[in-house]
Amino acid sequence: MVDQVRLFVVGEGKAVRDLHRTLETLFEEDGYPIALVELDEAADRHEISIYADAEDETAEERIRSAAPDTEINREDLPEIDWVTASLQGLKPVRAGRFLVHGHHDRDRLQANDIGIEIEAGLAFGTGHHGTTAGCLTVIGEIIRRENPRWMLDLGTGSAVLAIAMAKLTRRPVLATDIDPVAVRVAVENARLNHVGDLVRGKTAVGFANNAIAAAAPFDLIVANILAKPLMRLAPEMRNHLVPGGSVILSGILQRQRNAVIAAYVAQGFRHVRTLPLEGWVTLHLKR
Numbered sequence: 001m002v003d004q005v006r007l008f009v010v011g012e013g014k015a016v017r018d019l020h021r022t023l024e025t026l027f028e029e030d031g032y033p034i035a036l037v038e039l040d041e042a043a044d045r046h047e048i049s050i051y052a053d054a055e056d057e058t059a060e061e062r063i064r065s066a067a068p069d070t071e072i073n074r075e076d077l078p079e080i081d082w083v084t085a086s087l088q089g090l091k092p093v094r095a096g097r098f099l100v101h102g103h104h105d106r107d108r109l110q111a112n113d114i115g116i117e118i119e120a121g122l123a124f125g126t127g128h129h130g131t132t133a134g135c136l137t138v139i140g141e142i143i144r145r146e147n148p149r150w151m152l153d154l155g156t157g158s159a160v161l162a163i164a165m166a167k168l169t170r171r172p173v174l175a176t177d178i179d180p181v182a183v184r185v186a187v188e189n190a191r192l193n194h195v196g197d198l199v200r201g202k203t204a205v206g207f208a209n210n211a212i213a214a215a216a217p218f219d220l221i222v223a224n225i226l227a228k229p230l231m232r233l234a235p236e237m238r239n240h241l242v243p244g245g246s247v248i249l250s251g252i253l254q255r256q257r258n259a260v261i262a263a264y265v266a267q268g269f270r271h272v273r274t275l276p277l278e279g280w281v282t283l284h285l286k287r
């Protein structure tokens with residue numbers, strides 16, 4: 001049975017990167033995975049793949065509307081595990097001092113790198129997404145300046161950000177996710193990265209778990225979810241943060257930036273920095 005199709009196009013240079021951003025926006029509501037893979041570094045040639053539901057008859061048309069002169073290829077993917085399929089063989093990602101890599105790239109670590117080993121799996125967060133890379137970069141900067149003691153990674157996915165915070169500070173990090181499968185993966189990844197004693201996983205929707213109330217207030221909260229839930233969570237972010245504490249927010253499109261900042265300013269936050277990456281922004285705000 002075919003339940004998913006890979007629709008893919010090939011392009012070069014700025015044009016293909018712009019098209020990738022356009023398609024991410026176009027398919028944002030569908031939640032389809034979209035991968036940008038380098039085919040030829042010298043020629044700056046990339047392939048964009050969209051993993052769409054097989055019964056979605058509009059997906060190809062929508063790609064055509066964004067790229068009328070580009071050949072669209074189609075591959076049926078019977079019963080495929082898309083996460084594994086789309087991420088296998090991807091290169092390690094560098095963000096600040098962190099190098100997020102798979103098992104096979106352990107030997108790429110250099111002297112000053114902080115390695116985070118994550119295999120493609122059931123939870124989001126291999127570092128290949130601009131939001132994860134943005135959070136990792138800002139985490140490095142804040143931890144250097146602010147020396148946080150109590151930290152929360154809300155929407156932890158693979159635990160990539162919780163592992164980064166634990167490795168840099170050697171202090172406890174609470175890692176929560178709405179998805180119990182992600183929490184299981186998060187705990188396992190923390191153990192593989194030798195911070196299993198520091199990273200505690202809990203299933204929670206937003207702040208709704210007693211473990212969060214018990215660990216609060218935090219000095220640093222990182223939340224890479226989406227703009228709308230982040231705006232809804234602004235009052236609780238404030239209530240769970242020490243005065244002078246920091247939040248790092250991502251999963252926000254460039255055009256949603258001002259609305260998210262406004263929601264947090266209304267709760268007494270101050271905007272410190274915006275880091276744009278691949279059409280997404282990562283925000284640093286302080287209470």
Ligand SMILES: C[S@@+](CC[C@H](N)C(=O)[O-])C[C@H]1O[C@@H](n2cnc3c(N)ncnc32)[C@H](O)[C@@H]1O
Pocket residue numbers: 123124125126127131132135154155156157158159160161176177178179182204205206207224225229251
């Ligand atoms: C974009 S992924 C981020 C994963 C990882 N933190 C990273 O930066 O790569 C968002 C994660 O947040 C979780 N999530 C979404 N809404 C949430 C909510 N309201 N409360 C807790 N977790 C949530 C999702 O299940 C998913 O694992």
